[in-house]
Amino acid sequence: MELHGFSAERRTFISTMLKAAGAAALLSGVSPLEACASPGDRKNYTVQDIMDIILQEIPGAPFKETVDTLKSGDASQKVTGIITTMFTTVDIIRQAAKDKANFIIAHEPTFYNHTDDPGWVAGNEIVKMKQDLLKEHGIAVWRFHDYWHAHRPDGIMNGVLRKAGWEQYGKSGEFMLSIPEMPLEKIVKHFKSSLKLQQVRVIGDLTQPCKRIALLPGAWGGQRQVTAAEKEKPDVLIVGEVHEWETAEYIRDARAFGKNISLIILGHSVSEEPGMEWLAAWLQPKLSGIKVKHIASGDPFKWL
Amino acid sequence: MELHGFSAERRTFISTMLKAAGAAALLSGVSPLEACASPGDRKNYTVQDIMDIILQEIPGAPFKETVDTLKSGDASQKVTGIITTMFTTVDIIRQAAKDKANFIIAHEPTFYNHTDDPGWVAGNEIVKMKQDLLKEHGIAVWRFHDYWHAHRPDGIMNGVLRKAGWEQYGKSGEFMLSIPEMPLEKIVKHFKSSLKLQQVRVIGDLTQPCKRIALLPGAWGGQRQVTAAEKEKPDVLIVGEVHEWETAEYIRDARAFGKNISLIILGHSVSEEPGMEWLAAWLQPKLSGIKVKHIASGDPFKWL
Numbered sequence: 001m002e003l004h005g006f007s008a009e010r011r012t013f014i015s016t017m018l019k020a021a022g023a024a025a026l027l028s029g030v031s032p033l034e035a036c037a038s039p040g041d042r043k044n045y046t047v048q049d050i051m052d053i054i055l056q057e058i059p060g061a062p063f064k065e066t067v068d069t070l071k072s073g074d075a076s077q078k079v080t081g082i083i084t085t086m087f088t089t090v091d092i093i094r095q096a097a098k099d100k101a102n103f104i105i106a107h108e109p110t111f112y113n114h115t116d117d118p119g120w121v122a123g124n125e126i127v128k129m130k131q132d133l134l135k136e137h138g139i140a141v142w143r144f145h146d147y148w149h150a151h152r153p154d155g156i157m158n159g160v161l162r163k164a165g166w167e168q169y170g171k172s173g174e175f176m177l178s179i180p181e182m183p184l185e186k187i188v189k190h191f192k193s194s195l196k197l198q199q200v201r202v203i204g205d206l207t208q209p210c211k212r213i214a215l216l217p218g219a220w221g222g223q224r225q226v227t228a229a230e231k232e233k234p235d236v237l238i239v240g241e242v243h244e245w246e247t248a249e250y251i252r253d254a255r256a257f258g259k260n261i262s263l264i265i266l267g268h269s270v271s272e273e274p275g276m277e278w279l280a281a282w283l284q285p286k287l288s289g290i291k292v293k294h295i296a297s298g299d300p301f302k303w304l
Numbered sequence: 305m306e307l308h309g310f311s312a313e314r315r316t317f318i319s320t321m322l323k324a325a326g327a328a329a330l331l332s333g334v335s336p337l338e339a340c341a342s343p344g345d346r347k348n349y350t351v352q353d354i355m356d357i358i359l360q361e362i363p364g365a366p367f368k369e370t371v372d373t374l375k376s377g378d379a380s381q382k383v384t385g386i387i388t389t390m391f392t393t394v395d396i397i398r399q400a401a402k403d404k405a406n407f408i409i410a411h412e413p414t415f416y417n418h419t420d421d422p423g424w425v426a427g428n429e430i431v432k433m434k435q436d437l438l439k440e441h442g443i444a445v446w447r448f449h450d451y452w453h454a455h456r457p458d459g460i461m462n463g464v465l466r467k468a469g470w471e472q473y474g475k476s477g478e479f480m481l482s483i484p485e486m487p488l489e490k491i492v493k494h495f496k497s498s499l500k501l502q503q504v505r506v507i508g509d510l511t512q513p514c515k516r517i518a519l520l521p522g523a524w525g526g527q528r529q530v531t532a533a534e535k536e537k538p539d540v541l542i543v544g545e546v547h548e549w550e551t552a553e554y555i556r557d558a559r560a561f562g563k564n565i566s567l568i569i570l571g572h573s574v575s576e577e578p579g580m581e582w583l584a585a586w587l588q589p590k591l592s593g594i595k596v597k598h599i600a601s602g603d604p605f606k607w608l
Contacts, residue, residue, distance in 0.1 A: 089560065090556075094560075108553075112551075120527060124534055126534075126554060200608055202607075219547070219549060222416065226416060226424075226425045226428070230425055230427065244571070244572040245413060245416070249416055250416045252394075253393060253394045253430050253434060256393065257394060265605075300556045302507070303504075303505055303607070304492055304506050
């Protein structure tokens with residue numbers, strides 16, 4: 001069964017059809033994929049096949065507007081192996097080539113801007129070198145951002161909660177957690193050790209007791225971070241990255257007014273990486289005869 | 305002489321008049337202000353007077369479009385003392401009140417967003433408390449961002465270069481510096497000690513020799529930072545803050561391709577603070593009978 005090369009409408013039809021097949025398959029005890037694919041097809045996935053298998057499980061997919069598009073390669077190319085990661089760095093591309101995996105599923109942009117516009121900075125030499133490197137190794141890159149956040153539970157949030165051993169404190173679709181009361185310092189140490197972070201930046205009193213946590217991995221932007229803080233009045237806001245002049249200054253002032261709110265900045269890449277690690281674990285059982293491997297793009301910084 | 309309450313056009317006229325008076329005063333050896341103001345006026349500056357005295361020295365001022373507006377207080381209020389700083393934090397407001405200074409000139413926003421829109425986050429309790437605190441103490445706040453960067457030399461850049469003892473390596477209006485070749489680590493140590501930084505984040509090889517530096521304090525945004533990197537090919541980009549998914553990932557990839565480019569992230573507030581310190585030194589001699597004091601809003605973070 002070939003799924004590639006279809007228009008969005010066609011994919012929606014296929015997706016609906018697969019869901020129906022999946023429902024039937026559920027009754028028969030086989031996976032939706034197995035119900036649709038003949039045994040000989042199992043090792044013959046195209047990039048489009050993989051995307052369709054994933055999108056079946058995303059509510060409302062495919063989206064009319066999304067940044068989750070192919071950034072290199074072709075939907076019709078045969079997949080030799082899959083890498084999940086946060087950022088398709090040059091090192092990740094080289095590692096994928098070494099592993100003979102030609103499909104990278106990455107949470108964040110490849111070309112340093114949200115829409116992956118290669119002309120964002122005119123004549124960008126590094127963009128050109130990266131495009132050439134991807135082409136040289138025949139590697140397809142799919143951004144998997146909006147869809148993974150739309151999964152229920154949110155794929156990133158779920159990965160982070162699992163990594164932190166905090167699944168029991170979260171509710172699907174919500175960013176607020178209720179944890180057993182503990183001082184801020186203990187939360188900092190817990191995240192540093194469970195997510196293996198070099199270092200974090202904090203605004204707050206380390207002895208302050210916390211139990212209501214707003215967990216916002218990645219870069220939500222100041223407006224959404226401050227809105228979450230104002231609306232939920234958490235004891236601590238845990239984020240990936242901030243605009244310092246927005247969220248950080250808001251927290252500094254709130255604290256000066258005696259509000260019981262702190263901020264922990266984990267770093268963007270490391271704050272969401274567990275969600276892309278979980279993607280590999282989530283995707284592997286849906287496929288046969290092909291390897292899905294997570295490689296962490298990791299913290300880019302030295303802290304000096 | 306009253307300067308407040310005029311329209312922009314009127315202010316331009318006054319500014320032109322003051323410049324002419326200044327030119328005449330230069331010949332006579334007295335300051336432009338002294339040439340215009342009668343002795344009795346000297347301790348009777350309004351907020352508008354101070355703004356006009358400053359704007360005389362900014363090329364092209366007043367600007368039609370600028371975020372440099374009054375964020376609280378009134379242009380007609382009599383100034384009791386002036387504080388310069390990066391962020392008008394709650395602590396800075398309290399310190400100003402203690403010092404009986406009712407005019408704060410700050411480089412960055414007061415209400416956590418670029419245009420200081422108080423409705424940026426609806427019903428923001430901290431914004432309301434801050435507005436009330438400013439009102440309670442009768443403090444005027446003027447953002448002084450676009451104008452200070454438009455000064456020649458750029459007020460922020462000049463302050464940072466002076467603080468770093470690097471005036472001789474910069475040229476007015478340019479962000480590129482040529483320094484005697486030194487390893488990246490020495491540059492990191494030099495900025496940490498001269499700007500009194502707790503810690504910085506770095507991407508690069510600490511032993512790498514550097515001599516061409518792009519110095520971009522504050523938050524230039526990814527597009528301008530990456531454009532500067534692409535256009536000038538500096539050995540190191542020194543910035544205030546970054547969007548991690550933009551500039552940091554670009555630098556990580558450029559390095560993986562073997563490019564000799566590093567990144568030092570100083571922190572937003574601390575990277576530009578010397579420019580607001582220099583403003584106090586620059587402004588004080590232009591006024592008589594009123595104190596201009598710099599208070600650093602400082603690094604909001606604990607690094608753990």
